Amino acid sequence: MYLTLAWRNIWRNKRRSIITIASITFAVLLASFMRSMQLGSYERMIENAAGFYTGYIQVHQKGYWDEKTIDNSMVQDQALIEKIESIKGVQVAVPRVESFVLASFGTKTKGSLVMGIDLEKEDALTKIKSKLIAGSYLGINDKAVLVAEGLAEYLKVGVGDSLVMIGQGYHGSNAAGIYPIKGIVKFPVPDQNNQTVYMPLKKAQWLFDVDGRLTSIALVVDKVQMVDRIIAEISSEVDTEQLEIMGWRDLMPDLVQGIEIDNVSGRIMLWILYSVIGFGMFGTFMMMTAERMYEFGVMMSVGMKRIIMQWIIVLEMAMMATIGVLAGIGISLPFLIYYHNNPIMLTGEAAAAIENFGVEAGYFFSLQASLFYNQAWAIFFMAIVLGFYPIYVIQRLKPVEAMREA
């Protein structure tokens, strides 16, 4: 009956309760959208960085990450690659040879990143085949390259042109060659789109004189949450004195730091929003308490314990908060699902301006469960904290005074 009493009490003053619930709903709706967009952007940045380039885990020769030279490459150990791929949660281990060269066409030259790739495995990580916007994909024996769109534009090259590359190979050897362009690929991440040249792994090993060596093995995993466990498992399988195993947080410290800083501003906005709603809720709870002083006095007179009264009041607040939170999530969820699957992509000058900061120009939405239960907890926490006011009033209540003053 206490539950019934609390439930019916909410609807004693329908208009006020609806306004309170609506304000909670609106807050949750707004906060869900705001946070979903913010977390969605972070996820997209991480996904772009990890999914288009680094992978979620990388294995290198110890010291390679601090000094990324071809001299710090490691032996291409097929048994190791197979062992890593046998670990639960690892989809594929992608071997690479990466180094910088000067790429030139006609009178244009630009510093570029050459990536020697395993053609099939690389596609599993970066979906490179789907990024092809001109020409065709490489064949294993092709002595040819794919050029990223931004770099191609800069050098003013197209499919069929030849790219001259010159750089430094293993232990100071000369790395130079001329490679026909077989295709143009477009990546959403500007850094990658403006400087990358892809070629078959064997050809890159030949170019840099690192036959039988790799600079990194990048891993595709089932879920980002598995990263720590997989790192631990690999670490137990390899000589960590020789090899370093790094997760995406270590691979992209700048990105992680940037996200953390930006996330703080998001949280501040969120708490400002909650504070505004909190004051609204507090006003309602004050009115609810004030207008029921007489009733509290009567209830106490007939033998109702304070704790039961306090419990019923807290229950009322919790119920209103629950309805508001559920309605907010219920309304926002279909929109968030839609926008999660259909991000809002920017075009034109706005897109160019955003891309200048090195991020993809669009609004992306996250569907992380924490997004929703964090809203619920925050509102509940607020309702409980605000519930201390009526609890305090009831604790000090004297039935005769309450009835007389009311």
Next chain:
Amino acid sequence: MSVIKAENVQKTYNETKVPVHALNGVNLTIEKGEFTAIVGPSGCGKTTLLNILGGLDHPTEGRVEVADTNITDMSDGNLIDFRLQNIGFVFQAYNLIPVLTNKENIEFIMLLQKQDKKTRDDRAMELLNQMGIADKADQRPSELSGGQQQRVAVARALASKPKVILADEPTANLDSKSTATLLDIMAKMNAEENATFVFSTHDQRVIDKAKRIITLEDGVVISDVTR
């Protein structure tokens, strides 16, 4: 066997610059099964006395015993429990819980007493029948007339089988017909359940029905007549 015993009960309110002496040494004893009216002009201390006898307020001086328990210095928390088990209240403005049905209002006291569902149901329906409003069991108080609401309030007061029922001006808001019906019901409950009723009133119709009339004036008992 006395249900209420008040000895030299005094109550002074110090909320204003000049202390107000509401009760100036009230002595009275009320026996089980009595049907008593406390009468007197407005401001003579009727409600204050009822509040003190009901453990809603503490006397400034004196001693109050209800059901052989000294409640004079009992803590507020213990008084709530004591009232729940021993005292039924009927208020001038009925004071039913508006969001509960009439039956639930009666059951509510028994719920606080932790009685089981069947006992609550049976007792609530028994009382509603006795009050002649069984057909209103599932309606809300707002759907009833003032007289009917007060009957629910009396049923609520009786639900816990208290030692004494204290009624503060129970007929003040009722018309003649409702008053007569209510008084008949209370007299019947007094006779059938041997329930002890103490009213504060200045309604002549209640006074006429009472078996004992205690008259207060300026906070003291000036007459105590049993008929």
